[in-house]
Amino acid sequence: MLHKTYSLHKIHTSTSFGFDAGHYSRFKFGDGLVSAQFGTDLADGFIRDVLSKGRIQQQIVVISSPYAFIPTATFAMKDHFVYRLNHWLAENDLPIVQETKVHRTITYKEDYGELDAAQRMSLIGNDSFHIDAEFLKGKTLLFLDDIKITGSHERMISKMIKQYNLHNDIYMLYFAELANTAIHPNIENYLNYHDVKSIFDLDSIISSGHFRVNTRIVKYILNYDHDSFCVFLQNKPQAFISELYNMALGNSYHTMDSYALNLNYIKDHLFNNNKLLQYGN
Known part of the structure; x- marks a missing residue:
């Protein structure tokens, strides 16, 4: 069955997005x-443009973007999408949202945002997505993602839908979508790194009291220059360092050579009772 697509913001120029680029960068980290x-905001737009017009009658299942162990940035956005949507559903005497997960099998170190359409499809095409099809029978599915650039993730979801023979009503929902194909897909990297130029720009996000770990920040930290990485960790709480290590293991990053130096440094600190090296030592 053909799915429908909804995006809150459509990007037509490389300088104006309908949302703050700095906020988007912080969201991604x-x-x-x-x-x-x-x-x-995404829930409000979807309620206004779709739900309020009476197009959905079935039980709704919300599904965040695929991940293995560490959630993507979309997962944190998904939570508040569901909260707002549930308010509207309850007020209209409709069943509240159910959730499930798309499991993925492969992780990679490449920065997806800097790739063109063909490179993205080549990279993600080796992945496989899995979902509980039995749970989804007779329900309307909302697949959430933060941004649609080339549609490669959407094609992989469509492949999964066909593989599992899903005949549900299906929506692909995005906070933003690149609507102008003349703009190079690496505009995504401009947005991703707008407010994060170095590892030290992460300090205010991590210490804010509202930090939500995701794959991007874990990969970024583990792949960073080792000397700067060591300085960055000096003032970080033990709980953050432990979470970083546990998330890395959960995504099998300990098997990737490019992360070995930084990850072993964390392991040595956590389990061999070694203090983090002070700057200049």
């Missing part, structure tokens, strides 16, 4: 406050 706002 775990700013929970921005995630909450984006999720709420």
